Amino acid sequence: xxxxxxxxxxxxxxxxxxxxxxxxxxxxxxxxxxxxxxxxxxxxxxxxxxxxxxxxxxxxxxxxxxxxxxxxxxxxxxxxxxxxxxxxxxxxxxxxxxxxxxxxxxxxxxxxxxxxxxxxxxxxxxxxxxxxxxxxxxxxxxxxxxxxxxxxxxx
Amino acid sequence: xxxxxxxxxxxxxxxxxxxxxxxxxxxxxxxxxxxxxxxxxxxxxxxxxxxxxxxxxxxxxxxxxxxxxxxxxxxxxxxxxxxxxxxxxxxxxxxxxxxxxxxxxxxxxxxxxxxxxxxxxxxxxxxxxxxxxxxxxxxxxxxxxxxxxxxxxxx
Amino acid sequence: xxxxxxxxxxxxxxxxxxxxxxxxxxxxxxxxxxxxxxxxxxxxxxxxxxxxxxxxxxxxxxxxxxxxxxxxxxxxxxxxxxxxxxxxxxxxxxxxxxxxxxxxxxxxxxxxxxxxxxxxxxxxxxxxxxxxxxxxxxxxxxxxxxxxxxxxxxx
Numbered sequence: 001x002x003x004x005x006x007x008x009x010x011x012x013x014x015x016x017x018x019x020x021x022x023x024x025x026x027x028x029x030x031x032x033x034x035x036x037x038x039x040x041x042x043x044x045x046x047x048x049x050x051x052x053x054x055x056x057x058x059x060x061x062x063x064x065x066x067x068x069x070x071x072x073x074x075x076x077x078x079x080x081x082x083x084x085x086x087x088x089x090x091x092x093x094x095x096x097x098x099x100x101x102x103x104x105x106x107x108x109x110x111x112x113x114x115x116x117x118x119x120x121x122x123x124x125x126x127x128x129x130x131x132x133x134x135x136x137x138x139x140x141x142x143x144x145x146x147x148x149x150x151x152x153x154x155x
Numbered sequence: 156x157x158x159x160x161x162x163x164x165x166x167x168x169x170x171x172x173x174x175x176x177x178x179x180x181x182x183x184x185x186x187x188x189x190x191x192x193x194x195x196x197x198x199x200x201x202x203x204x205x206x207x208x209x210x211x212x213x214x215x216x217x218x219x220x221x222x223x224x225x226x227x228x229x230x231x232x233x234x235x236x237x238x239x240x241x242x243x244x245x246x247x248x249x250x251x252x253x254x255x256x257x258x259x260x261x262x263x264x265x266x267x268x269x270x271x272x273x274x275x276x277x278x279x280x281x282x283x284x285x286x287x288x289x290x291x292x293x294x295x296x297x298x299x300x301x302x303x304x305x306x307x308x309x310x
Numbered sequence: 311x312x313x314x315x316x317x318x319x320x321x322x323x324x325x326x327x328x329x330x331x332x333x334x335x336x337x338x339x340x341x342x343x344x345x346x347x348x349x350x351x352x353x354x355x356x357x358x359x360x361x362x363x364x365x366x367x368x369x370x371x372x373x374x375x376x377x378x379x380x381x382x383x384x385x386x387x388x389x390x391x392x393x394x395x396x397x398x399x400x401x402x403x404x405x406x407x408x409x410x411x412x413x414x415x416x417x418x419x420x421x422x423x424x425x426x427x428x429x430x431x432x433x434x435x436x437x438x439x440x441x442x443x444x445x446x447x448x449x450x451x452x453x454x455x456x457x458x459x460x461x462x463x464x465x
């Protein structure tokens with residue numbers, strides 16, 4: 001069996017692994033937030049989910065949409081749309097031998113911006129809080145993509 | 156050209172590659188399921204998709220939503236929300252040198268739970284079948300994230 | 311610190327990194343397209359987003375859905391559903407030592423098909439333009455998954 005510890009001893013890669021794990025864990029908590037609001041507000045989308053609350057017509061009244069639940073779901077989808085490019089581009093960027101402090105600055109800005117985006121979406125804070133958080137994360141990912149394509153393009 | 160076979164000779168990594176490929180292939184089948192229900196039930200969302208079924212006003216009646224199609228789409232989105240963290244965290248976990256049998260147990264539980272989740276969503280089975288399947292997959296991913304952050308945190 | 315340049319000197323991996331970065335950047339542009347249509351058409355989903363356009367009841371009229379915005383969002387979600395499997399399976403496929411020209415053919419077809427899919431969705435072109443673009447990308451991903459599972463299955 002080959003020893004892979006050398007990859008995990010690379011500092012940029014370890015930093016990427018840590019920040020990626022943190023932001024993915026944060027994203028997963030959005031599922032819990034959705035479930036929490038669905039249960040406390042009794043707002044469901046599948047008939048089998050509210051079967052406990054009554055039978056037949058009585059249960060149907062819980063099949064509705066709710067502003068708060070939809071808000072969490074939009075924040076979750078926005079996370080997915082932005083964290084997927086960060087994971088893909090960030091992994092390749094980490095392997096392309098960037099400067100350690102530059103790389104960590106990218107990862108920190110992205111993770112901070114996405115956490116602030118979620119807070120700004122869920123409270124909600126007035127604009128442009130959420131828009132700024134979005135564009136910081138967006139810019140960080142494009143900055144890594146630019147660095148990668150400039151130095152390593154192979155088509 | 157560098158020989159990368161050493162990475163692919165690592166047993167944990169090979170196991171991750173196999174399980175990740177299987178669960179991603181399963182997820183892709185959800186697109187086919189959506190297309191199947193859209194075509195057999197004549198339920199479309201884009202005007203150009205049902206142009207064959209009639210012109211003008213006649214075609215518009217197929218632009219509607221259908222319970223079964225929406226159910227498949229929700230299962231697909233739930234897959235995406237859960238398989239993305241598994242891919243990211245699972246890849247980094249595989250590279251962090253975990254015990255082989257522990258790692259395989261994680262991968263098997265996740266893949267089994269997600270397949271069962273899809274079955275429970277599409278039939279649908281009464282709750283808590285789907286909720287349990289969801290939480291097994293969720294717990295497995297958090298268990299890998301915890302292992303990763305405990306042993307390799309680098310911020 | 312370990313030198314990872316050997317991974318980035320692998321030609322298949324470099325090609326994968328380039329094509330993955332390009333298609334992820336393209337996917338991120340969908341967010342900008344959504345924002346562009348939301349602002350130019352004044353179509354919003356969050357009350358805080360249109361607070362500038364008026365107060366109270368006056369602002370509520372901008373909380374609506376629009377065909378063009380929904381079309382961009384569907385194209386974005388379809389990207390996400392197809393690019394995530396490409397990233398996961400493509401990364402593992404790249405590491406499994408495939409033939410360089412075969413690998414590049416896969417990557418080029420996928421990236422070309424997804425760009426064409428977006429064009430066909432947004433203009434929109436009559437079917438089966440979009441369906442064909444979808445199935446080319448889908449087939450490429452399954453072809454890589456098949457190659458991976460045939461040669462490296464480890465369960």
